[in-house]
Amino acid sequence: MLAHPSTPSSHPTRRIRHLLACALLSLGLMATAACSAASEPAQATATSAERFGPLKHVEAGVLDVAYVEQGPADGPVVILLHGWPYDIHSFEAVAPKLAAKGYRVLVPYVRGYGQTRFLSAQTLRNAQPSALASDVIAFMDALHIQHAVLAGFDWGARTADIVSALWPERVKALVSVSGYLISSQEAAKAPLPPSAELQWWYQYYFATERGQAGYDKNRHAFAKLIWQTASPKWAFDDTTFERSAKALDNPDQVAITVHNYRWRLGLAQGEARYAPLEAKLATFPSISVPTITLEGDANGAPHPPAESYAQRFTGKYAYRLISGGIGHNLPQEAPDAFAQAVIDADHL
Template sequence: MKRVQAGVLDVAYLELGPPDGPPAVLLHGFPYDVHACTAAARLLAEAGVRCLVPYLRGYGPTRFRDGATPRSGEQAALGADLLAFLDALAIERAVLAGYDWGGRAACVVSALWPDRSAGLVSCGVGYNIQNLPAAGRPAAPEAEQRLWYQYYLHSERGRAGLAENRDAFCHLLWHLWSPSWGFGAATFAETARSFDNPDFVDVVVHSYRHRFGLVPSDPALVDIEARLAGQPVIPVPAIVLLGADDGVTPPPATDTDARRFGGPYRREIVAGVGHNVPQEAPAAFAGAVRALL
């Protein structure tokens, strides 16, 4: 475990592999933590890659440096955090690889600061930049049903439910989102400790309210959100990995994201894998990272 002051955060992170190896940043999602990426990081480290695996804002030992900083979970915050992390470690370019919230951070940086991204691995959702101006448009009923947890967190009852039952809430999502992943109690418990972060509930609730326009942005991030509202094309080389058994964002038969990528692009559906691609299929995730180095 290492720590670095990066932007508004004191970031806790793991580092594996040779310090002079080509860098890759592996990013977890909600509700997971760095343990989702450690098996893939070990594989990459053995191949000579310098792997950096940070805890996102609101997770594990990562902390806000100032009590007055808004506990935002919006996409601009995740992208700004990743950019600040690269700056703090003096990393000019790295392969950025993640899923869920982590995939969103990687997509944001790859779109807005492509000179910092040597390549992108995006899992679960390929083009993982939210179209906030269109957030009020209803989806198909079966898709709306899968987003029940987001609508639940729009209410104060949902906030209280997450605060009081965070382990049970997250455990349920693991089962629903990765129905073919036979994770054990010890695997979940290893990650669940990260949900005890004092900012976890605030960051999560803000994330799922902001994406529907129910709460304002952090004023420091308004300009980034304005740039993202244009749905910028991601110009860097990209590999998209989608779990065939993903219970929250099942892969569509037609690739509707390809037009959002301007560089070399490949999409792969991984059989027998759900939402947590790096932990369920570490070899496939590590292989995609290596293909971009």
């Protein structure tokens, strides 16, 4: 199904009101200010998402996907993928930079975030990696996009890696923060050194019913703690945080987050239809598309060392360490560097 914009100015009732207001003005029956106000409802009432967007929606696979689009409709496509517990505003400064270069930039809310919704109440709230990657393919198909540059961080980087590995014909180039993040349930069984296990404390917390209840009760406080530990030198303000934290109020957020981390530990089942994809991912397939991997010099989240994954990228490849106290949310903390990586990867 084709996307349909949901801008305030495109709403038919508001449009009619505006036309009536201006018609009355021409007859001297309304004040100029009234017509002016009617002609600019977006400026008066727009949410932060609408100022970034506005949000559009498209039915894609099992989802009604909410997304932002910027840039020319006929430009080369870039899809930007966020992670947990973040949202599309991680790319609020990146998207216009790419749009100014002629790219058609698409920034979707992942399942369980923002205004993205499942089309059926009966659909399993599944967040296994191959399901999230399949969402991207369904999103591209729904918008009739044959190939795109994919760029992401956290869950978004893993998803972009998986799409690039399983469907390389759909990916023109890849930008992945923290590099190669494809894994498997079998690999997750191997214990890590205590210091590394400590970094994954929330994964084990979510493995318990207490953890699920605690996250549901304290979503915003939980997210702020993750932001602070993952980006210890990023001095984000409350307005910036709350703008993104609202995406966690999605009714499926807790189920999606908990399933993702429980699945990794083999404590939750996936869906049979994704089993063939997970089997391929368990072989740790190489990625052949042109790729730039990024890392922040102050990333406080668990991440592999660059030398451990370089050989997984068999096409044109470059690694960049972004300095200046840059943490896990690299596109929001260093938008210039992230946008430039997208442009450069597209031209490798």
